[in-house]
Amino acid sequence: MSRSSFCCCRHLIFSFLFLLLSFLTQVRAATEEKKNVYIVYMGAATSSPRGSLWEDHIQLLSSVLERTEAMQERLVYSYRNGFSGFAAHLTEEEAGAMVQKPGVVSVFEDPVLQLHTTRSWDFLQYQTDLKRDSNPSSDSDTLTQGSDTIIGILDTGIWPESESFKDTNMGPVPSRWKGVCMEGRDFSASNCNRKLIGARYYNDTTKSKGEIHEQTPRDTVGHGTHTASTAAGISVPGASYYGLAVGTAKGGSPGSRIAIYRVCSSNGCRGSAILAAFDDAIGDGVDVMSLSLGASAYLRPDFNEDPIAIGAFHAVDKGITVVCSAGNDGPSSSTVVNAAPWILTVGATTIDRDFESDVVLGGNKVVTGEAINFSELQKSPIYPLIYAESAKLNSSSDEDARNCNPDALDGAKIKGEIVLCQHSQRYYSKREKMEEVKSLGGIGLILIDDLERAVAFTYGEFPMTVISSKDADDIFSYINSTGNPVATVQPTVSVTKYKPAPAVAYFSSRGPNQQTENILKPDVVAPGVNILASWIETNSSSGVPAGQKPSQFNLLSGTSMACPHVSGIAATIKSKNPDWSPSAIRSAIMTTAIQVNSEKNPITIDSGSMATPYDYGAGEVSPSGSLEPGLVYETDTNDYLQFLCNYGYSISKIKLIASTLPEGFECPKDSSADLVSNLNYPSIAISGFKGKEGKKVNRTVTNVGTEDESEYVATVNPPPGVDVQVIPEKLRFTKNIKKISYQATFSSSASSPVKGDSFGSITWTNGKYKVKTPLVVSSD
Incomplete structure (x- = not known):
């Protein structure tokens, strides 16, 4: 072989080996x-x-x-x-x-789960049915509320320097605490104290090698700081959001300790990290766990593939109360998440505070708007006003122009004008529409939106407000009646004692519970609209009024904000009743909930229609009422295992899930979804109701009132179309008889059988306590 032939052959061999190696590398990479x-x-x-x-x-x-x-x-x-x-x-x-x-x-x-993103506590106390001591508690008294309880917050971390997390006058950390204060980026062990007693973080498992993980418990999003201070922040006087909502910011259990578990980032919350946090929190010794996050209503996993349901089951088994947000996919029905019966599930309501940014028209007619802005426009109506449809580009549709969608408006026509837009299309957010008008030279924006009218969003210094379609009629009449319409958008002012309140927020996820309609969810509702709470420090000047520093507090809305309200209440109950189980705490919160608003009328949804238990569960939480429930409905792990039998799990799977089983425990042969209604829950839900066949449901209550000798009498408000008989009608408790069972029999009313959903209640009262159980009967 010639030298040139050899070289050529060797070159071919090397080329082949190189290609083979490249192929194998690609295969391995794939x-x-x-x-x-x-x-x-x-x-x-x-x-x-x-x-x-x-x-x-x-x-x-x-x-x-x-x-x-x-x-x-x-x-x-x-x-x-x-x-x-x-x-x-x-x-x-x-x-x-x-x-x-x-x-x-x-x-x-x-899976990647999502975050469900003060005055509220004052409003809750005002709303309660029970009489309160007229003298406010001193700071020292406040710090004793929950001082021996520990709330674990699974969220985006915490900003430890916040005033809400100071430990002034707090006693030693409970000796049973086994947790740690993990050091990380810009976070040291000294950031923990007697208030913030623990902090952990978990890395995002999806990041590639070489990428920098946010290895710190420090909150860079703000959500975790906000929820932690709502649940257990100490009283901070003079709090506000740039002068709005001025007052004392405080948590529901200001004396409780906080342990933070950073499981979320701005990209979401990994299920593997959530389970790791549950595992750590159980070992650390928390009493209450608060999770303002969950799956989408449209990608709802089964219980044995849901990290929150799995972690919560084992936490409750260890005596830990788990409180979760219901989700923000309302007002559509069957959207509630975190609906396992061992979880306390919370929806959101408004409070009696409104953030008004009014529109003033020529002739000084005022149209009430809702938004948070720091407008610097003159208060007199001197600025040209134009309806967006009148400024459409020839290439755009009337509908796109009316909605101020991007690339739909003629900048020459809206420059220097206040623009009136619809928000009937939701392909673009309100903020995107604001940015479009602003970029084209518009000096203000009035948005027509009935759905989101009751929630004030923040727009910084840009003069923007949101009005109802009913109020928009006045503006249209004015525009059509004058050749040169003018207006102004006024800066926001806080209005308190706003009525009616509460109302169920439009975004709050609703029942019926799609996973099992024989358990009513959500369980309760709590304030979740424009809640003032602590915030992170930021170098961003976005949204900061001229001449001011970034606010240490922020106003946020979502079931995320409602959840820590209930977590704080649960911690206070646990502090006063350390032997109570998670189910007893949940029952106390549910059976003392309120179903009327500040005008003493039934609670409505924010559009004004009457709300139902699918919207609010048992009702709006009562912080003081839940401390004295009288009777409680208790369930234990064995009851939940029986629920899993009826839900359809095999006994082999249940044996793996449970730590221990009663001797001889087996799933009954007649296990079925219909029997889920018999779980000893503080509400009763019956689906697929067949009137002629009827339905019998059993419940057991435990006397936790101050009197050993007590007699409770049942009052039934039957669902329309249903006859309800309670046996016995009286429950007599003695020193030796603490638990009594009763049976509720449901049958079709001869005059008008149930069609669809029907709602009622059973209330047990002894003259001092009222123990109310909501009823839901569905023919579907």
């Missing part, structure tokens, strides 16, 4: 890309030492891998406190093999 984080749930943790559980997880993980590799690179989290399992990088094939392994309950891809 294989690596197929790996996602999966959660392997293995039910209750055994009594084995923590180390041995970790070894069990490693052994199980290695059993599905085709080749030996560093397990640490695959393993993300190992759950070993309240439940067993792990999160790991797996291929789809490996995950499929894992689910077949003995001891595995479920395997599912790591």
Whole structure:
């Protein structure tokens, strides 16, 4: 072979090897890309030492891998406190093999859940049915409320320097606390104190190697700081949002300790991190867990593939009350999430404070608007006013122009004018429409929006407000009656004692509970509209009025804001009743809830229509009433296991989920979804009601009132079309008889049988306490 032929051959060989190596590298890379984080749930943790559980997880993980590799690179989290399992990088094939392994309950891809993004406490106290001491509590008294309880907040972290988290006059940290204060970026152990007693963070498992993780418990979003201060912030006088909503900001349980678990970022909340936080919080020793986050109503996982439902089940099994937001997918029906019966699920309502930004027309006619802006326009109506449709581009549709959609308006026609727009199309947000008008030279914006009218959004210094379609008629009449219409948009003012309040917020997710209609959800509602609470420090000047520093407080709306209100109440109840179970605490909150507004009329939705238990559950929470419930409905882990039987889980799966089972426990042969109604819940929901067949539901109540000797009498407000008989009609409690069962029989009313949904109540009263249970009967 000639030298040139040899060189050519060698070149071909090297080229072939290079191509082969490149191909193998690409194949390997493609294989690596197929790996996602999966959660392997293995039910209750055994009594084995923590180390041995970790070894069990490693052994199980290695059993599905085709080749030996560093397990640490695959393993993300190992759950070993309240439940067993792990999160790991797996291929789809490996995950499929894992689910077949003995001891595995479920395997599912790591989901991304979303955040459900003061005066409210004063309003709640004002609303309560019970008489309160007219003398306000002193600061020292306030700090004793919940001083021995610990609230775990699973959220975006915390801003420890906030005034709400100072530990002045607080006693020593409870000795049972086992948690830590993790150090991280811009966060040291000294940031914790006797108020903020613990802090942990969890990295985003989706980030590629080489990317910088936000390795810190510090809040860079603001959401976690806001919810933590709402639940347990100390009293901070003189709080406001740039002079709006001036007053004392405080949490529901100002003496409680806070432990923060940073499971979310601006990109969402990883299910694997949420489970890790549940696992840590159980081991740390929290009393209440507060989660203002959850799945979308349209991607709702089953209980055994829902990180929140899984973690909450085992937390409740350990005596921890878990409070979750209901979601922000209202007002559509069947949108409530976090609906497992062991979770206390919270919807959102308005309070008696409004943020008015009024429109003044020529002739000084005033149209009431709702928004938060710091307009610097003159208060006299001297600015030209134009309806958006009159400024449309030739290339756009009338509808797009009316809605001020991007690229629909002629800038030459709206420059220097206040623009009146519709918000009937929701392809673009209100803020996007504001930016469009502003970029084209408009000097103000009036938006017509009936749905979101009751929630004040923040627009900084731009003169923008939102009005109802009814009030818009006055503006249209004015525009059509004059050749040169003028107006102005006034800066926002806070209005208190606004009536009627509360009303169910439009965004608050509604029932019926799609996962099991025989459990009513949400359980209760609480203030969640324009709530003032602590905020993070920021260098951004966006939205900051000229000449002012960024506010240490912010106004936010969402069931995220409602959830910590109830978490604070639950912590206060736990402090006063340390032996109470999570179900007793939930019952106390539900049966003392209020169904009337400040005008003593039934609570409405924010459009004015009467609300139902699908909107508000048992009603608006009563902080003082829940401290004296009289009777409580209690459920334990065995009751929830029976629920899972009726829900359709096999006994083999239930045995894996539970830490212990009663001797001989089996799912009854007649287990069915219809029997879910018999769970000893503080509400009664019956679906698929057949009037002729009737329905019998059993309940048991426990006397926790101050009197050992007490007689309660039932008052029934039957759902329309339903006859309800309660047996017995009287419950006589003695020193030795603390628990009594009763049966409620539902049958069709001869005059008008149930069609659709029908609502009523059963109230037990002894003259001092009223214990109210909502009833929902559905023919569907």
